[in-house]
Amino acid sequence: MAKICKICGKQGYMYFQYCYEHLQQIKKEGQNSEEKKENTCKKCGKPSGEYDLCYKCYRTKVEEDLKQDRSILIQSEKDSGIDIRDKWPAEIRTIQGCKVRSHAECRIADWLYSQEVRYDYERQLYKKDDVEKFLLSDFFLPDYKIYIEYWGYKDSETYNKRREEKMQIYKFNECIVEHLQDRDLKVLDDALRAIAIKHGIKLKNP
Numbered sequence: 001m002a003k004i005c006k007i008c009g010k011q012g013y014m015y016f017q018y019c020y021e022h023l024q025q026i027k028k029e030g031q032n033s034e035e036k037k038e039n040t041c042k043k044c045g046k047p048s049g050e051y052d053l054c055y056k057c058y059r060t061k062v063e064e065d066l067k068q069d070r071s072i073l074i075q076s077e078k079d080s081g082i083d084i085r086d087k088w089p090a091e092i093r094t095i096q097g098c099k100v101r102s103h104a105e106c107r108i109a110d111w112l113y114s115q116e117v118r119y120d121y122e123r124q125l126y127k128k129d130d131v132e133k134f135l136l137s138d139f140f141l142p143d144y145k146i147y148i149e150y151w152g153y154k155d156s157e158t159y160n161k162r163r164e165e166k167m168q169i170y171k172f173n174e175c176i177v178e179h180l181q182d183r184d185l186k187v188l189d190d191a192l193r194a195i196a197i198k199h200g201i202k203l204k205n206p
Contacts, residue, residue: 112192
């Protein structure tokens with residue numbers, strides 16, 4: 001859960017103790033050197049620089065979040081015939097304030113927001129010749145007409161079927177789609193920067 005900014009009281013950026021705007025300001029002015037020396041990991045007590053968690057504990061938390069996301073998908077497969085939007089509503093809030101359905105999607109959304117890349121979450125895309133068939137895209141970048149899909153769970157027949165259906169609609173509509181897998185979360189900044197370079201997406205911090 002994000003912290004509260006020490007300066008303005010707004011929601012902190014990811015696990016920082018400052019909002020994104022004040023974090024950038026502090027870094028530019030070089031005023032956070034004492035913070036780096038004083039902070040210790042909230043879980044293990046080891047030095048954690050400017051973060052609330054050391055890298056090892058942060059990675060553990062990411063893995064725990066992913067397991068929780070996977071358990072939701074497993075349960076949704078058992079509840080066949082139930083719309084996942086009704087069974088598992090979007091309840092994880094991003095730093096921008098919108099809500100998403102998984103921690104992985106939250107990290108992607110926060111990265112796009114921090115880089116000032118506009119995106120739509122779960123934008124509907126209909127099949128051109130059949131208005132009854134549509135998909136909810138994970139992310140759509142309206143300034144570049146690019147879709148980004150995060151595929152977080154492969155060992156589910158229901159999930160794989162839904163993925164295949166989505167890709168058929170994307171292909172039929174001749175959409176540009178980029179894909180992210182579980183493994184990309186470990187190097188998310190690199191993975192998203194690679195997509196940005198490939199499509200000429202302008203980033204705030206290139």
